[in-house]
Each structure stands twice: as C-alpha cells, then as structure tokens.
Amino acid sequence: MSTEPRTVTLATIDRGDVTIPCPAWCAGHAHHDPETEYADIIHSGPETIVTFRYTTLLTANLVQSPHASEDATPGLGGRTPGVSVHPLGETLDPVGLYELAAALDTYADHIRDLADQLDTLLSGGDQ
Known part of the structure; x- marks a missing residue:
C-alpha cells in the first residue's frame, strides 16, 4: 500500500487544472463538473441510503469543500468535514x-x- 498522499487533478473554471490532496474517505470525483470554481470543489464519501419499497427516503454522506470561503454559510458545507443529508439539503455536524x-x-x-x-x-x- 502506498504511503503517498492521495491526490486528484480536477478542471476548474477559474484556475484550470488543479491537483489537490484527497482524504482517505473520499469516494472519488466521478461527478465533478469542469465548470466548477476552485472554491466549490467538494470531496464526498460513499452514500448511506435509506430506501423503502424502491423509494429513496434519505441519503447521507461525508463531505468537505476544503477551499471554500472561511465565512461559508453554516449548513451548506465548508472547510470542516460534515455530513450532507438529502432531502434535508443541509450539511450537519455531529450534534446535528x-x-x-x-x-x-x-x-x-x-x-x-x-x-x-x-x-x-x-x-x-x-x-
């Protein structure tokens, strides 16, 4: 197993291709949009899904936007990892x-x- 930090290179609308470190829990960036701004790059972990009779009721996963503004709106993610919950549409801390x-x-x-x-x-x- 490699001891090198995981990195990913992503296209951004404002900085071109950027290479950033990826946390161990990040599931990848398959849905990254190259029109994304650098500050909006998001790491996402695997989803935990509650399904009943073929209907998804809730999903939750670890998220982090490591380059977000330090004054990001609480509940919308940011530099500190959180858990994004849908359809709630908020990123929660442990208390939440x-x-x-x-x-x-x-x-x-x-x-x-x-x-x-x-x-x-x-x-x-x-x-």
Whole structure:
C-alpha cells in the first residue's frame, strides 16, 4: 500500500487544472463538473441510503469543500468535514446528526404506534 498522499487533478473554471490532496474517505470525483470554481470543489464519501419499497427516503454522506470561503454559510458545507443529508439539503455536524437520529427514532416510534392502532382496527377492536 502506498504511503503517498492521495491526490486528484480536477478542471476548474477559474484556475484550470488543479491537483489537490484527497482524504482517505473520499469516494472519488466521478461527478465533478469542469465548470466548477476552485472554491466549490467538494470531496464526498460513499452514500448511506435509506430506501423503502424502491423509494429513496434519505441519503447521507461525508463531505468537505476544503477551499471554500472561511465565512461559508453554516449548513451548506465548508472547510470542516460534515455530513450532507438529502432531502434535508443541509450539511450537519455531529450534534446535528445526533439530533436527526433522535428525530428519526421518535418518528419510528410514532409509525409503530400507528401500526398498533391499525392492527387493532383491522382485528375488530375499537371500531
């Protein structure tokens, strides 16, 4: 295994071809648009996908824009790695991810409650 840092060369609209280091978790840049500005280059990790009956409900993956402006809008990614969550459309830090997980746990409990209510109704109870 190589001890050399991973790098990638990408075309940009404002700086031409640039070679930058790639974090170990980056899954590559297959969808890089050569019309991207240098500051908007993004590293993306593999997606974690929640699918139910052939429908994607949520996706999440590590992201980082290492050359973004230091005053980038919170929640839209930036120099610090985060996790991009769709369709939420935000990049979350660890606290935000734990809050999302808690909200999903609560939602799952509500869905189970509905399943119990429906089961009772369908078995002839509480008409």
